[in-house]
Structure formats: C-alpha cells, structure tokens
Amino acid sequence: MPQDQEPRPLPTPDSQELQDLVTEAETRAVYQVLYQSRNEPLEMTAIREYVAEITGKSNLQMDRRLRSLRTHFNVPAERIPDKRNHFVYPLLGWKPDADKRTARKSIPGSVRALIFQTYGNRCAACGRTPKDDQVKLVIDHMVPLDLGGTNDPDNLQVLCEEDNHNKQALFAEHQDDVPALRKSLSLPEVHMRIGELLKNMAGEEVPKELIVLVAREENHGDPTKRMRELRSLGWIIKNSKRRKGRRVLSCYRLEHWEPWPPEGPQAAVAGLERARKRSKRFREG
C-alpha cells in the first residue's frame, strides 16, 4: 500500500462489517472495549472488567478472543514504561494484509448460487433446510482462508448458521494448532496429512473435524477407514468422546506411532491389503 494513502478506517463495534468478521458476540465485546479505549489503551484486567460489564459474563477466555481479533487487527501488547510486566493493548488498526484477506472473502453471487444449488439448499453437516427447519444457510470454506483455503467452488460448502458457528468456535479453540494444521495440509499423502497432525497433537484429544479437514477427501466425512489403515501400519489411535455444551465431539488420540514406510504409507497400506486378500483366498481355497 502506498504510504500517502489514508489508512482503512476501523469498523465501529456495532457495524455489520464487524459482525461479518467476528461472529462471536463476546469477542465483539472485547473489540468494543479496545475500540473505545484506543486513544488511552487499557491493561488486561481493566479490559476484562469492561467486557464482563458488557456481556454479563466474567469467565471469558480473553487470550483466545484477543488472538482471534488479531487475525484481522493490529493489537500489540505494549509495555508500560518503568513498570515490569504491565502491558496495555492499543487497537492500532487493521493488520497489514487484512485488505487482501477480506477481499478474498467475497465470493461472486453466481458462485454462491452454484454452491447452494449443488448442496440442494441443505446444510452439509446436519441436513437441515430453510424450508423445513427454518435454519439460515451460509457458505462455508471447508479449508478456512487462514489455513490457505481459497474461494474455489471445490473449497466451498453450505452449512447452517449453527454448524458454521460451531466450526468457527472449534477453530478459535484450536488457534494454537494452526501451524500444525498448515504443515499437515501441505503434505502429499492423506495418511501423512492425518498422521502428522496426530503426531503434532500426540496425547491430545483431536476432534474429528480437524482430521476431516486435513484429510481433504472427496467424501468429507468419516475418517474411520484411514484410521484403520494407520492402525494396520502399527499405529495406536484411541477413539474418544468429548462433551462440549450440548454436543458430543468425536475425537482421536494418538498413543503410539511408527516411522513412515520407505515406499510411502499409501503403497504400504495397499500392499498389506493385497497380502490380506491373498491369505484369505488361501484359507478359503
């Protein structure tokens, strides 16, 4: 951007522009406090108090909400001179690449219509429709833009607002895993994409949605088969369920892994499958 150009104005806290960017009301409350205090920035304890006043909730994950705002805005932690470990949080403006990012967010109307048509005006996650279930449908990026996803029709799907919100909340919760997700997405083979993510998050409960995301498979659904194939390579992966409010998340936890076979996991899995069929024929023969 040329130096003499006016900086892009920040959205006001109650604007549609902010609502489109930041879907969680509590995170918008944090923005509101940062926005109102931008000329005299506050310390975290004060920000927390004001946010509690606005939302009526005191137990908010401020770190996560600040991180999520920082994907769009420049909010550094500035040390207060002469005070050790005291920081204020000035809202300085948009992040330098935010322009590009929001530009990428706009999807042409014709593409939107095509996606709604492809999905039969039905949520890809729960199957509900506006007509029968009074849900509102939105276009969702399967691989989020922040993870290198594009506006390509291949990367777009239809979700109801509730499932879209749940997905965004899940990613907000896993902001720290973004480098691991990016790394996995860059790998050529599906078993490696899943396996390397599990290794990076070893011992943790990894929600199925994250596995499906890095798997990038046509059916977008059930990773059970790939998990079975990894297990056939000697990996120990446990299934578990995690309660999250009203929902139960299906998760996987890696307990043991083996090095990748020299011929690559895909070839190794295919080899094992052929051997299994041969021995079955032999037993039956």
Ligand SMILES: [Zn+2]
């Ligand atoms: Zn849904």
